[in-house]
Amino acid sequence: MSETVKSPFTMVGSEDAAVCIDGVCEVPSAHEPATNDAPPAAPPKATPTAAK
């Protein structure tokens, strides 16, 4: 786990706005109340022959 760093900025706006973290993008209650999950930003599954 990475250490939490305090933001140097004055934060404004809603705390539950839609945001993507670690490849998963939440659907906040402001948009949809049913779930906190949403499509991944990029799924990790690779083809066996994939090369970077």
Place this chain on the structure above:
Amino acid sequence: MSDVLKVDIWSDIACPWCYIGKRKFEAGVAEFGEQVDVEYHSYELAPDTPEEVEGSALQSFVERKGIPLEQAKEMFDRVIGVAKKVGLDYDYDSLQSTNTVRAHELLHYAKAHGRQVDMKERLLRAFFVEGRHVGRVNDLADLAAEIGLDREDAVRALTSREFLPAVDADKALAAEYGIQGVPFFVIEGKYGVSGAQDATVFTEVLQRAKDEKGATV
């Protein structure tokens, strides 16, 4: 000192809320009524993703989360619905997942040629709306050419990894700032806005920053 407000934006390409947030930010700027100086910074949500990913985004999501297909489809539909509200027609059936590091390198290349904002829009549209691949050098060079950049020079820059250090520098800065998710907006180096906030949030913070800037000139 310039009167134009500076906005730094950390975001990824493979980030549905980044594109939606971009539209909301643009609406906020339009309501603000003045030009702003936007600079995009690199943030990789899934740096371990390979360039080539097998299967659809939906399939991968189902396997990763271990949830029923129907439930996953509902989740996708929710994001698609939110995107549609801001005028974006996300097409997850055609979406080609990939590693986005080279797309970020292309954004830095475009910045060096004064076209970063156009390149960002082109990449996001290509990925979410058009089902284009945004990980391969040749596909990225095509997109660069489509906004008027030199295709062969883009290939050269991407192949030589000329802008990879710039991508890494952006990521390091994000870590230094404690940015843990995207999109993340920084207005005048002072105000932080996390996520795809309503347009009014952007309008208000831009106006506040402008008022403060005017008071200090």
